[in-house]
Amino acid sequence: MAEVDVVVVGAGIVGAACAEALSAAGVRVLVLDRGAPASGTTAAGEGNILVSDKGPGAELDLAIASRAEWLAVLDRLPRQVADVEWEPKGGLVVATGEPGPLEDFAAAQRAAGVDARVLKPAEAFELEPLLTPSVTVAVHYPDDAQLQPVLAATALLAAVRARGGVVLGGVTVQSVLRSAGGRVSGVSTSAGDFACRAVVNACGPWAGAFSVLAGGPVEILPRRGMILVTAPLPECVRHKVYDADYVGAVGSGDADLQTSTVVESTRAGTVLIGSSRERIGFDDSVRVRVLRELARKAVGLFPFLGEVPVMRAYGGFRPYAPDHLPVIGADPRVDGLWHATGHEGAGIGLAASTGRLLTELFLGLAPHVDPLPFRVDRPTLLGVS
Structure with a gap:
């Protein structure tokens, strides 16, 4: 042995x-x-x-x-495998409704040691020019990254x-x-x-x-999520951008479908669009209504995406603890x-x-x-x- x-x-x-x-x-x-x-x-x-x-x-x-x-x-x-497409691009969380909850959340994070910078809409548009004009407040997180x-x-x-x-x-x-x-x-x-x-x-x-x-x-338990992938584009989304509902979806224990807008680019030029969460066991069937909801909300955050073709969709199961x-x-x-x-x-x-x-x-x-x-x-x- x-x-x-x-x-x-x-x-x-x-x-x-x-x-x-x-x-x-x-x-x-x-x-x-x-x-x-x-x-x-x-x-x-x-x-x-x-x-x-x-x-x-x-x-x-x-x-x-x-x-x-x-x-x-x-x-x-090892040097030969060290390129994992590390991108310290930072994150941007935006609200299109009342700004209070997002600002309060950011204040609590700052007290815990997070660099969370509240921005006015004009400042958010400087970071992400293609955002919806409906943005009322945003929070910039320079330490968010991607690989x-x-x-x-x-x-x-x-x-x-x-x-x-x-x-x-x-x-x-x-x-x-x-x-x-x-x-x-x-x-x-x-x-x-x-x-x-x-x-x-x-x-x-x-x-x-x-x-x-x-x-x-x-x-x-498994908790399923779905992601849409667009065709490659010129640079259009510079940060990981998501709406203020995302935090609530992450922390929810609801088994029913929940979606919130998450949009980010990859080094290859594609744009990833999420996110969904639902507890349906290991059922891996594709649900068109989930994909439609992701697309609808993404267009609400970045209107230009309404004219962009989706190349594929994929999903996976995440390990959920109660x-x-x-x-x-x-x-x-x-x-x-x-x-x-x-x-x-x-x-x-x-x-x-x-x-x-x-x-x-x-x-x-x-x-x-x-x-x-x-x-x-x-x-x-x-x-x-």
């Missing part, structure tokens, strides 16, 4: 970030994924690294730390390999093995058995099912089982600090953010009232 220190199950952006941070600290890592690496939720993401969409609290603290940590992670990647998520996850996994780690796609974990004392001792997979002293559940929206298989069930907080840390019920999941649509942005925090906890180092809010045994996660 081949032996490593840690088996990371899931080769998306969060699993890749955990594996990269562990391997950078000298831990022997094996990454397994039942599909191709970075082909699940990560491939269906926009690549957002945001501080603008989170109110004061534990997730915002993690987001601020992770924005800084991403720079450190990118700096230590290409598949490139980023692939680069992280390349760094793992460069340090002697192993990454295997197309391998399904069938069971988590335990010693006579109940501690994790390995995994049994479709490619054979691998001995280890810890397993990290980084299975994204499938983390709930894997947690049951591993003996430490946590309540993680209290909207990631799960990062050891499972107290199963010695050697760790979780890194539940980030929903913020996994790209939070991945860097998630990997660092899990590594710090695994090695007994002082954590760079408070780990307590993300603990596995919190009542909201285990369904305890």
Whole structure:
């Protein structure tokens, strides 16, 4: 039986970030994924690294730390894979109604350490000339950034390999093995058995099912999102731009369809249009009404988009936790089982600090953010009232 220190199950952006941070600290890592690496939720993401969409609290603290940590992670990647289309373009949140709620939200964020600059409509048009003239107020977030998520996850996994780690796609974990004392001792997979002293559940929206298989069930559910992609255009949208409703949709636990306008360009010239959220299990059927709603709202924010052809649409499942907080840390019920999941649509942005925090906890180092809010045994996660 081949032996490593840690088996990371899931080769998306969060699993890749955990594996990269562990391997950078000298831990022997094996990454397994039942599909191709970075082909699940990560491939269906926009690549957002945001501080603008989170109110004061534990997730915002993690987001601020992770924005800084991403720079450190990118700096230590092998030179040949370091181009992940990093763009510190900044974000712009706009309101077309009463400005009060958006200004109050920005004030609370500033008190928590976020650079949030309230703008008058004329100042917003200087940043984004093609915005709707209906804008009443905007907030500029210079620290919002973007990268290409598949490139980023692939680069992280390349760094793992460069340090002697192993990454295997197309391998399904069938069971988590335990010693006579109940501690994790390995995994049994479709490619054979691998001995280890810890397993990290980084299975994204499938983390709930894997947690049951591993003996430490946590309540993680899939929440689906859809994105429209336009044909390539000359430069037209300079920042990540979204309406003030986006923050409410992110924090909502409603299972019904919710949409809010999110518009941003990519390095290739296409414009990404989102966003939608709905809890419909793993139903991946395309719903035309969702796409129509995204298009309608996007045209309301940027009227010129009404004349732009849509090239394609895609969707993915995001790992939703009932209290909207990631799960990062050891499972107290199963010695050697760790979780890194539940980030929903913020996994790209939070991945860097998630990997660092899990590594710090695994090695007994002082954590760079408070780990307590993300603990596995919190009542909201285990369904305890």
